[in-house]
Amino acid sequence: RLRASRTVRFPNDVVFQDHIRQGDLEQVGRFIRARKVTLDTIYPSGMAALHEAVLTGNLDCVKLLVKYGADIHQKDENGWTPLHMACSDGYADIARYLISLGASLEATTDAGEKPSDLIDPEYKDLVELFQATTM
Template identity: 95%
Template structure:
C-alpha cells in the first residue's frame, strides 16, 4: 500500500497544478483616509488630499466628516492640515455637532482655541439644542477659562 500524504497533489502528464496567488484586500480610499487621520499620519493625509482621492466634506458611515474625526483624535496638527486644505469648520455631523462641539465635549482646549480663532460659532446648536459651551465638563479648566473669556468679548 502506498504512503498517504494529504498534501500531495497528483501529477498528470505535463500538467503541474498552479498555486493560487495570495489575495490582497483593497479598502475604499475613504476608509484608508479615515485610518490615516485616526493614526495621525499627516504625510499620508496630505497625500490623499493632494491626489484628490477624497473630498473633505464627505460624511462617513461613522456620521462624521474628516475634520470631526481629526478633532476626536486630539491632533491639532491634523486639524490644521485639514483646514489648510479646505475642511469646513462649520460642517455638522449627523447629530448637528460642529468640530467645536466635539473639541469642547472631549476637552481639547488647544483645538477649540484654534477653531475659535478661525471664527467657529459659539452659538451653533446641535440637534438637541446644545451649544459648544454646554458640553464642557467642569474638569476641563482650560476650556472653562477659554469660554469664560470668550463670553466676555
C-alpha cells in the first residue's frame, strides 16, 4: 500500500529567515524578487531580516538585503539598529559597511546605549574604526 506523502508548509517569513541564517544568498534574493517577504517585518525573534543577517556575520547577505531596500536605521524590539548588533558581536567589516551608508553612530537602544558602547575592547578593529570615525 502506498501512503500519501505529507508535506509541511512553513510561512514564507520562517523559510526566509532560515535562508538568511544559512547565508543562502541565491534563495534570499529569490524570495525578495518574488515579493514573498517584506524586509521591514519584525519577526517573532524581535528582529528584522537585516538584523538577522548581521548576527550571522555574513557581509554579502547584509549587502544583498540593503541592495533590495532593507533599512539600515531600523530598530529591533529593543531599539537596536543593525550597527548596534555589528558592534556588539565584533563584526568590523559589517560595521564599516553600515557606517559608509550613513548608519547613525548616535542612535541609542531602549537602554540608552550607542553602538560604540557595545564594543568589547578585545575587538581592536572595531575600537580603531570608531576612533577613526569620531575624530
